[in-house]
Amino acid sequence: MHFLAYIVRQTGKNLRQTWGTQVMTLLTVTLSVLLFAFFFLIYNNMLRASARLGDDLRLIVYLDQEIPEQNRPEIEKKIHEFGPVEKIVFVSRAEAFSRLRAQLDKEKDVLNDLGPDFLPPSIEVYPLKNLHDLTKISQFSDFLLTLPHAAKVQSGSDWLRRFGDFTNLLQVVVLLSGVLLIISMTFIISYTLRLTVVSRQGELEILRLLGATSAYIRLPLLLEGMLQGFLGSSLGLGALYFLYQWTTSRFSGPGFLNLFDFAFFPPELTAAILLAGVALCTGGSLFSIRRFISI
Amino acid sequence: MPRDASTDKPLVELVNVTKIYPPDIVALEDVSLRIYKGEIFFLTGMSGAGKTTLIKLICRLETPTRGLIEVAGRDISRISPAGIQRMRQKIGIAYQEFRLLEKQTVLQNIAMAMEVTYASTKAIHARVDELLALLNLSDKRDKRTGELSRGEQQRVALARAAANGPSLLLADEPTGNLDPAATELVINLFRHLNEKNGSTIVVATHDKSIYAETEHRVMDLHNGHLSAHPNRAPRQIELFEA
Ligand SMILES: Nc1ncnc2c1ncn2[C@@H]1O[C@H](COP(=O)(O)OP(=O)(O)O)[C@@H](O)[C@H]1O
Ligand SMILES: [Mg+2]
Numbered sequence: 340m341h342f343l344a345y346i347v348r349q350t351g352k353n354l355r356q357t358w359g360t361q362v363m364t365l366l367t368v369t370l371s372v373l374l375f376a377f378f379f380l381i382y383n384n385m386l387r388a389s390a391r392l393g394d395d396l397r398l399i400v401y402l403d404q405e406i407p408e409q410n411r412p413e414i415e416k417k418i419h420e421f422g423p424v425e426k427i428v429f430v431s432r433a434e435a436f437s438r439l440r441a442q443l444d445k446e447k448d449v450l451n452d453l454g455p456d457f458l459p460p461s462i463e464v465y466p467l468k469n470l471h472d473l474t475k476i477s478q479f480s481d482f483l484l485t486l487p488h489a490a491k492v493q494s495g496s497d498w499l500r501r502f503g504d505f506t507n508l509l510q511v512v513v514l515l516s517g518v519l520l521i522i523s524m525t526f527i528i529s530y531t532l533r534l535t536v537v538s539r540q541g542e543l544e545i546l547r548l549l550g551a552t553s554a555y556i557r558l559p560l561l562l563e564g565m566l567q568g569f570l571g572s573s574l575g576l577g578a579l580y581f582l583y584q585w586t587t588s589r590f591s592g593p594g595f596l597n598l599f600d601f602a603f604f605p606p607e608l609t610a611a612i613l614l615a616g617v618a619l620c621t622g623g624s625l626f627s628i629r630r631f632i633s634i
Numbered sequence: 635m636p637r638d639a640s641t642d643k644p645l646v647e648l649v650n651v652t653k654i655y656p657p658d659i660v661a662l663e664d665v666s667l668r669i670y671k672g673e674i675f676f677l678t679g680m681s682g683a684g685k686t687t688l689i690k691l692i693c694r695l696e697t698p699t700r701g702l703i704e705v706a707g708r709d710i711s712r713i714s715p716a717g718i719q720r721m722r723q724k725i726g727i728a729y730q731e732f733r734l735l736e737k738q739t740v741l742q743n744i745a746m747a748m749e750v751t752y753a754s755t756k757a758i759h760a761r762v763d764e765l766l767a768l769l770n771l772s773d774k775r776d777k778r779t780g781e782l783s784r785g786e787q788q789r790v791a792l793a794r795a796a797a798n799g800p801s802l803l804l805a806d807e808p809t810g811n812l813d814p815a816a817t818e819l820v821i822n823l824f825r826h827l828n829e830k831n832g833s834t835i836v837v838a839t840h841d842k843s844i845y846a847e848t849e850h851r852v853m854d855l856h857n858g859h860l861s862a863h864p865n866r867a868p869r870q871i872e873l874f875e876a
Contacts, residue, residue, distance in 0.1 A: 341752040541735055548695070548733065549794075550722030551750040553715075 349559035350566070353535055360534050361567070367527040368571025369578065372616050375513075375520040376579045376604075382509045383608070384601050389506060398476075400462040400483045403490045405431055414486060418464060421482050422475075428463040432456055459490065521619060524571075528564050528623035529630075535560065536631045543632070557628050564624025565617055572616025576609060643707065644668035645802060645834050646692055651701030653687050653858075661687040663858040665701070669836060671801075674828055676845040677838045678863055679855035685838035686730055688855070689804045692836075693725050694718050705802075723751050726795030726833075730806040732787050736780030740771065740790050743779055747797040765793040768823050770816070784811040792820060796827055803827060803835045809844055817844060 354361055406414065406429060415427050430438075435458040440450060466479060480492040536543065546556055583603050604612070646669040653662040661684045669675050677685050690696040691703055694710050703710050705721065713721065726747070734743050741762055748758045766772045769789040774782060779790055788811045795803055803824070809817045821844060827833040839845065845852050845863075852863040 341754060345749060345752055545733060545735060545746065546750060547719075548722065548727065548729075549747045549750050550719045550724075552719050555750055 345555070346558045346562060349555075350562045353539070353559055353563055354566075357531070357535050357538055360531050361563075364527050364531045364567055365571050365574070368524055368567055368616065368620065369574040371520045371523045372572045372575025372612070373578050375516045376576055376612055377582075378509065378513045378516045379612075380579065380583070380604060382506070382513045383604065385502075385506045385509055387602070388600070389502060398464040398466065398480055398483055399493045400464065400486060400489050401459045401491045401493065402461060402488045403459070404488050405460045406462075406488065414462070417486065418483070422466065422479055425465040427465070430461045430463060432458055432460050435459070435461065462486075524568075524616070524619045525623035525626070528567060528620050529627040531567075532560060532564070532624055532627040533631055535563070553632075556632060560628050560632075561621065561624050564620045568617035568620025569613070571620070572613045575616070576612060643671070644704075645671040645673075645706060646836075647702075647704040648688075648691070649702040649704075651691065651698045651703060653684070653691060653696065654699045660858050662691075662698075662855075662860075665855075665858070665860045667853070667860060669834060671834055672828070672832055674824060674835045674848075674850040675837070676848065676850060676852040676863075677836060677855060678840060678845060678852060679838075680840060683855040684858045685855055686806055689727070689806050689836070689838055692802075692804060693722060693727055723798060724801045726798060726800035726803040728788075728792045728795040728803070728805040728808055730810070730838075732791040734779040734787060734790060734794075737778060739776050739778055740766070740782070740793075741775050743790055744794045744797050747794045751798060753798075761797055762793070765796055765823075768826065769793055769819050785813065785816055788812060789816065789820065792823065796823060799827070799831045800833055803833050804838075805836065806838045807840070808837060809839065809841045814843070817841075 411429055418424060418427055433455055436450070436455045439458065443449065462483075464479075464483065466476065476494060480494045483489060483492045543556060580603060587601065603609075646667070648665055648667040651662055651665045651667075652660070654660050665684075665688065667688075677688065679685050687696065691698055692705065692710075694703075694713075697711065705725075710718070710721070735746075741759075744762045744765065745758045748761065753761075762775070763772070766775055769792065771786060771789055771793070774786060774790075779787055782790065788808065792805065792808055795805065805824070808820055812820065824835050824837070828835055837844070854861055854863040
């Protein structure tokens, strides 16, 4: 009981003695977390968006003539041999026409003049979900083009590829900012701790002479690191949430953000980032305490 | 209260201890010494004789070049760092150079010694007030030690050493800066600790006035060699003959 009270009081004393540096540290931790969480949030939303887009991803092979019923199993076999697919649907001219009619519903009169033959027949190929890798999709569509009577393959892959490239780039940015976060946090924590130790050199020496245990001396410093990690991460995440709220309220209505259904981190992820911040700062303290304090 | 040396176990024992500071300064040579529990022991000698070195060896601020040192029956060279810290909580040391934090108050300086043992704030305040009253420093309690005179600082250092009611008090030149009246207060503090608390007290000093009249054991260091004090030798012999 007394033990804890002492540790907490000593921590408070430390913080007061070096408050200027402590504020700088807190700011650095906050900004690092904010920067990382910002990129991570965007990346996270891109991932979600591409997963959703992948859900209705299908490859449509337009044909220049109908494939007779008896030839279909052979083509299906060929496709299956190339890669795993969920299903393959053959669409005849007539089926395509009636689908379109159903879609147009009230304005189906427009079609009267065109006649049932104006749409090309096609094969719809639904790849398995695990084919999200975009290079594989484009390989797949190249292959489909080699099927007999294939005229054109539509996959929307150009757009998807650009989207995917951006997501990949963002992944690199997230990783970089994560590394930056780790470096800046451990550096600043270690730097602050060194300042604390230097400013309390005389006191630490006397404490050693008076028989202070290593827990008495080290725990307050460790607690200080933990506190910095917790406050800094909370502030960084809080700032990001504020930014998110502000942005979404400003750009509400149809637009880019709505297209992606832009969302904040789920609570578990928020907690995980917070914990990671605390762990990093505590780890940094632990490391520096070992380096700078011999008791 | 002098103890019967033959029956008690010594609290501190030095066996053939030699301390050589680099490169080749011999501070203590082949010193053997037993200090018994409850004893008040005077260690005398001129400046440079090795008194401070001996005190530092006992609390392991220095390590001997050769020889064995036991405190409470344990070879202190084999005690873990954590064990040494626990041991220091029970040994009060008043350093020759005081080692106070000048920017902190008298209260804070003395409190530190008790805080490391996780004493309650109430107990700390009570004890500090008691010690300051004994040393006639009550009005200085909230002054920074840097603002005090040498004599006052010296007494603060002693109060800090006495704060935990230590089993062993090591006082290095405790009266070096004191007038006779203050010296009397310090002697009374030692007596108080010794009688009320059973503390063993080791006083390193070259101040004849504090050991001239004493009935306690006095030993003399000279160039790192320990011997019975010249003025005391006859009495010591008498003691053994009796
Ligand atoms: N840290 C040290 N390094 C080198 N020599 C020292 C050191 N401390 C003390 N000495 C030397 O050891 C001898 C004994 O010193 P000390 O124990 O301080 O004597 P006293 O306390 O009796 O004056 C002296 O010659 C002193 O110069
Ligand atoms: Mg000395």
